Amino acid sequence: MKILIIEDEYLIAEGVSLTLQSAGHEVTGIAEDLSSALALAGQERPDMAFVDIKLANGSSGLDVARALKGMGVTCVFATGNPPNKAQAGGVGLGYIAKPFSPRVLVQTAAFVAGVLSSGASAAMAPNGFNTL
Template identity: 50%
Template sequence: MMRVLIVEDEALVAMEIEGMLEIAGHDATGMADDLESAVAAAEADRPDLALVDINLARGCSGLDVAAALKARGVPVMFATGNCASDSGRGLAMGCLHKPITDSTLAAAIAAAAAVLGGGRPQRLPASLHFYD
């Protein structure tokens, strides 16, 4: 079971991801919609992984969130319709392209858990890519 922080500015999307995580046997530790709330949630809950949208409301960037979470030792996987190419390298382990389904999210979390545990993922959904 992974403990996952969801950083998403669209409340319905965040709730949908939360439900998918629970179905897959994972725990959504919290939801945040900007840099300040993401940092506060990460410090309070110490998640194993954060799923971060790149385009957040109120001028906030998921790239900034990823940098702040990485500095606090929280691994990040972008979950977005606009995956960062070079700008995401070094900030996140990879990117899960939206739209997200139950099966792609479950496979992406399993792949992230394998990598974070020092192993290799058994399978990657087509909508997930890891940065080198």
């Protein structure tokens, strides 16, 4: 699965990228704000994106997720500031809370792949994944 990472903390972004690549996913890029996320998503449309809520340059992960949803990209928030249902407004499938383990990250990506390919239900979500 092609995955875009939107995270402004370099070490976290690199760790997420390496973990996902080790699990067989293709990371299409790492963005730290709205403009770079949209540029990367436009170049090579990802299947999904892991999106932090608080980003560089005052960008909001919620705004990024809204824009990506409009491009047909499924978003999961990976954040220390979990959104509530009113905030997320249906733009994200759910969230994993920082700090998260590599296992939760990989299982969440596999769950989203199942949702996209076969319509897997929220009941099949891994531990650590929270629906919105």
